[in-house]
Each structure stands twice: as structure tokens, then as C-alpha cells.
Amino acid sequence: MFAPQGPTVRELAVQALSSVERGYDLLAPKFDHTPYRTPDRVLDAVTHTLAALGPFGRGLDLCCGTGAGLDVLRAVCHGRIAGVDFSAGMLEVGRARGGPDADRVRADARALPFRDAFDLVVSFGAFGHFLPAERPGLFAQVRSVLAPGGRFAFPVAAPARPGSLGYWTLLGFDTAMRVRNALWRPRFVMYYRDFRLADVRAELADAGFRVDLYALEELGRRPDGSPRCRLVVATAR
Template sequence: MFAPKGPSLRELAVQAMSSTEHGYDLLAPKFDLTPFRTPDRMLDAVEETLARHGDGFGAGLDVCCGTGAAIPMLRRLCRDRVTGADFSAGMLAEAERAHGTGPAGPGRSTGGGPAVDFVRADARALPHGLGSSYDLAVSFGAFGHFLPAERPALFGSVYGALRPGGVFAFPVPAPLPMASPYYWMTAGFDAVMRVRNAVWRPSFVMYYRTFPFGGVREDLLRTGFTVETLPLAHFGHRPDGTPHWRLLLARRPWPPGRAFTRSP
């Protein structure tokens, strides 16, 4: 399950008994050697789908960027600049080391795509300096860290960071059937985490079953987004013909009466 140089069982236990933020600070140096990193297959599928259904993007924002797995994808999709935002200083340090465009990062070479910057921020309250300046926002593997009551603040924060016409894109899985062993694995994991958080402080927020499509869609619509989905055909279809994974596109609408103009 883990690479030979990945975190030990003891290191994972220490992380699990820490706060969410400090736990990721501890895990950051070895995070990319765990199964928790977004697989390249998923990143490639999202990139290809966005490239086919978009007409180019100006600035890109990776919400809860972690160690920056999605940064190269955004640099290929976006023309102007790319920002990674995360609340963990440890994860940001790894992202900056791997993908920053400063002296320590490889992106400084000419012709390597737009510049990259990183900002430490809570995704539920992104800094005002990011406001209404991005054409594309993405997020991968982070939504289990937000309780359902926190989704309106999260979506409102991303909405405020997007320009009118901007898109918030993220993959969503099909619901697991009860006959699937993964259904019971995720249900069991969430139950253990609820017990852990009931008896231990600080809490570590990580759940697999708190981001259902129906509730997410309703919260996005209440925030002001329009919502559509596209199949991620790379992952095939279920026996009933529905895709295993879809790409959700939440778009910040243009103000009424405002003519559509694409940024140069």
C-alpha cells in the first residue's frame, strides 16, 4: 500500500492523533509516497476533459493544493499564472520545493508555463487578494476535510476567488453500492473517525462519506454557481451505463445583462 520509503505505521498513528493541520505538516515530506496523493491517472483524465470542453484559461487556482500534484496540470491549462492554496505549512513547503517558480523551484526555466505562487490559507476564507481573479479553480482529494456545515463557506470562498464566467472543477465518484467492500470500508473508517473525534482532542477531520453529490450540488446552487457534469470516460461505466467518475463544473455566472467577453 505504501512505498518502501513512505511513512511508517508509527508516523501515521502520530499524524492521526494530531490536528488536521499539524497532521499534514508531519506527513508532508512523505505524502507523495502514500496512496493519498491524487493518482496521475485522475489528473490526466481531468486535464484532458477540461482541455476538450474549455477554450483556454487565464489564471488557475488549486484549492487545498497539498504537495502540488495538480500544479503541472494547471500550468499546461492556464496562460497567465497559477496559485496553490493550502492551510498546511508543511505541505506548501513541499509544493514550493517541487513546483515553485522561485530559485528553488524547477518552473523558473523559460518556456515552462506560467509563474506559480503559493499562499497559506484556509479554503473557507481565501484571502481577499485572490478575489475575483481566477478563471479556473480545481481541487482534488480534500473535501473529506470539510464537514457538511462547512461546505457553504468553502464554496462561497471559491466563488469569490473566481471571475464571472470562471469554473470550479473537481471529480466526483458514483455512489458505492452496498455490495461493494469499499462501501463498508469507507463506512467503517468514518465510524472510527467519529469515535476518535468524540473522545480525543484536537480533532482530525477526514471522512469519506460527507460529500454526497446531491447535497454538494444543492450547496453549489445556493452559493450562486451553475452546475453541470461531464463523464470521465477514462474510468469506464457501471453496469447501468452511468460513469464511475464525473467531472463537476461549477461556473460563476456573468452578471445579468453583461455581455460575454473572453479574457485575452
């Protein structure tokens, strides 16, 4: 499915009926051949924007998976870089494919084993795995691992317009996940419709950040002129 090297429908079904951690452990060997990996054009756009704000010292890729976001850190950081993820399978694949310049640490993003250790934290495509009630604690964890004045950056796509194909696709996926979690244990949390920019900005401010938004112009604009994707850059106060 997705690509010849990607997972089959049966493999995806097994992963979807597992926990989030176990599901990603199973998916890890084929993850980079699925649409779930952050596209290179998004990584390149983020790199371009961060390069204008840097350079940075030490960098962390939060929920790094197989490590696609580490390439962003390599481009904009001159200090040691690291990735953290709770899936041992994803980290193992990342170690096999990545270079020795990055530390890869297994840990839960809600209980990070660092303090004041980084100047830049990035994250790509992971926030749907956290319930809205968990986000304030997650953002507080990120704040705790940043040095004074450090930055937390992540891209956020513009919401799909009501009635569009993207809107109905996302709604259908969200509904299917909620039905699955009502009927099956362990839960597999993946609710991307809950990640609303206005709520996230307020939660970041409460966690001690100043929030700025940057249009990722390389990803284009919608017919009304608004950017298709923005980079949230939260600076630790």
C-alpha cells in the first residue's frame, strides 16, 4: 500500500488495532515509504525559515520517529542534536539509516529526561497523538528542556475548508478512530482535528512562550491569499 515497499492493508490493520507505541514499532521498517513521513518539501520550507532565525546551538526533534526532522536540525544547529521518541522500533530504524552525529533517546514526550538542554526544539506531525487535555503538560515539558530564549518550532497546515474533500476525509478518519477506540483496547490516539491553532497559541502562552507565526511561502497560498501552512515559533520567555 502507498508504495511497493510500503505496508500492506493487512499490516496496517494489525498496526491500527495495536497501541500507539506497538503500532509504530510494527510500522517502523516501512514508515518512510508511507505518506505519514513528513514530506521533504515541508522539511525544506521549515529549514529555510529557521535558517533566517538562527543559527541555533543544540537541537531536539520531539517525537522524531525515524529521524526526518533531524535533517532540519543538522542544517540550522551548530551544536549537538538529538531525537526523542517512545517507539523503540522507530528509533532503531533511525539509528540504522542516520549518522552518528545525532543522539536518539527513547522517552515519553510527556516526561522528557532533559533540563535546559536545548536551544531549538522542532516537531513534525506528532501532535495528533496527544489528547487536548495532555497538551498543556506537553508544552510545559518542552519549555523545561529549552535554555532561556530557546525556541519551539513546528508547522501547522491551514484547516480544510468545510465541505471540501480534505474536510470530509479528515472528519471520516477522526470518526473512524473514535469508533475504534470506543470498541477496542488499547486505544490508538490520532485525532488531528483537535489541534486548533487558536487553542494551541493560548496553551503555549500559558506554558511560558511568546508565539510568532511565519508563512511557509514555499508551500503556497490558498485562493483567499492565506498561507497553506505556517510555522509556529514559540520562544521561551
